[in-house]
Amino acid sequence: MTQLNLTVNLEDLKDQLMNAELDSVLKSSLILILNQVMEQERDDHLNASWYERTEGRSDYRNGYYERDFLISIGKIKLKVPRTRSGKFSTSVFEKYQRIDQAFVLSMMEMVVNGVSSRNVTKIIEQLCGESVSKSLVSNITKNLDPVVNEWANRPLNVMYYKYLFVDAMYIKVREHQRVVSKAVYIAMGINDQNKREIIGLRVDHSESKASWTKFFDMLKSRGLQSPKMIISDAHEGLKKAIQGSFIGASWQRCTFHFKRNIYDSMPKKNSSDAKHLLLRIFDAATPEEARVLKNVFIETYESQKAYQKAISILDDGFEDAIQYMNEPYSYHQKLRTTNNLERLNSEIRRRERVIRIFPNTQSAFRLIGAVLMDHDKALDSGNRKYLY
Template sequence: MAGPDRMTIEEVVQKVLRDEHADVIRESVRAVAAELMEAEVSQLNGAELGERRPEDRATQRNGYRPRRWDTRAGEIELQIPKLRQGSYFPGFLQPRKRSEQALVSVVQQAYVCGVSTRRVDQLVESLGLRISKSEVSRIAGLLDEQVSAFRERPLEGRCPYVFVDAKIEKVRDGGRVARKCVVIAHAVHETGRREIIGLDVGAAETEAFWTESLRGLVARGLVGVQPAISDAHPGLKAAIARVLGTPWQRCTVHFLRDLRGHARRDQHDALGAVIRSIFTAETGEQARQRVRDAVSQLERRIPKVAALLEDAEPDVLAFYASPAEQWPKLRSTNPLERFNREIGRRTDVVGIFPDDASVIRLVSMLAIEANDEWLVGRSYISQKSMSTLMTPRPEEKPPITEEKEVELLAA
């Protein structure tokens, strides 16, 4: 029993899955309801959907009819199976039944705590159904199948910009609570829209872990990456070079925070003004000159910061190789910050996750919603601006050899 200062599991899921994140829950409730109706109709007519058993059939299916269903997760459009002889009406739609509440509760708990066959079995009993254990297990696995489909989907088209970030969450592992790394890969597609393309959980931030995560993205079709943007996570820069073979843009926001860690508090404002002026330069050459000026200025007062800035110059200025109108959106991992805050708001409520799968399930739910929102919203970068990345720049054109020059003159 939960103590006075602890929440029950129902209170946890209610707080984790707030109304503004009801879309995925609503879709999952619809999918589970559809499976329950199919199981109930199969029991009535004596055969599964598409199964040929003429000697055992009591009746046959006859298409579907739509019906709206108001639930705690929002309005759902159901497709209710019809029968050639007799009629069918889902048990969970009967008036004065609490089964709708139970169905929503099971789906919510599944996202936070994992899919439990026992919970689904209890739900089926509350609906008055008698279906096999294998059917119960299949329905229980439906939600995990949705998450797997999202994480394993093929990546289509080019993704010129990839942002990678990581969060630390507490997860039970082998009888102890471990701090695990949740990796989120976010890309800007060649059309200019944003998309979360990858989620992973690992025991530690190592080069081997990052390499495996990036190889998984490449195996699913990630191509065309020009710079990859991230914080200076251990081993990530080497993994990007090895797997993607692309330049690395170090997040300028995190870089400034790191520099401030080597300065006195009363120096933070002045240091911030100097560093930010570098990232707002009008050209790459001007930015490099400002780095040299800043290093000369800081060597006397904060030599450690001057050395760090000088070493990091190529990494923090890599975004200047992209079109100028895109610079503000490429120099940091800020595009992921809002999504990370949303994850933190949910995971803080859970506290300690029971296993890796429960972390992936909850983060995937939020990622699916974010992708849906970005798909119908404004592009992160205009398609016109992105099109400049698909054509070679003047300096990238192959040089004209002497033989070709003679051919051109002769023509």
């Protein structure tokens, strides 16, 4: 419970502070929260609250020491609890160090490369408390890049990933004095233990069959075996790359995007009954039941001109959109969409919005990789599974 409170409070405060002046009142609020979290961590470690006498006590309190903590909203001074044995260690510093270091580094590079706005420059001065030099950026990069690269290139042949989610999002990167759009390719797998892992990251040019094929080749070079099913949207280049790279794997078209395409082609008014029938199709337990409901939909609306396009879209993409129904029924809801990656993309976008334009591709890879590493650790931790 302590860790959950830390995540919610810290992330909410980051959002507020990155869009506000870093005044002492707001910093003080963050200090109070983090100090309270560390205090609770020590209580949990001791198995005893203040002045509580219990046979389960594992250690005793031994005051505090002060420590400076530099995170993406600035430098703060925290009171770190101690115990007599010295065995207690808080998770506050370790949990946010890598991701905030990447965030600060990417923003500093903007200043170094002369591409940041006046407002970003002010933030950097507040973050670091001094002018930024290229050597400082270089030193941080040397420490962070190997960690992100090792994670992004780790072997994948130690585990079989039976389901694979893939998606791409777009960012802006400065390249040869021009601002260009780059695609960020991300892959998430579900392994034999029914747990999720982020297994792929690549920053490349816009989506195409060739670019997606290079991404899949990279995954296979690290040992990825052909999965049982791949879930994605219906981008033509992606579809062709999947067919060529993973022969024998079924392709599940994201039903969220598919249904939205059908909805958009329906009449704006008086279509609630048709939408309800469409939902029933994808809530079916078996492919056979879904096909019966699909035929009912077509027979009901084929005489109405306003529904001709919707029927055509449904008919063309139907079989690709019900592949999840061949898997255990309890898996259906989690295998039929790419919502997993949509939430992950929004986490990346939250930080990318502050940076706006990355100074180079490596800076983008570094920050996004650090975000994904942090998110990957939180996925299905302990005995928790994604699929049951």
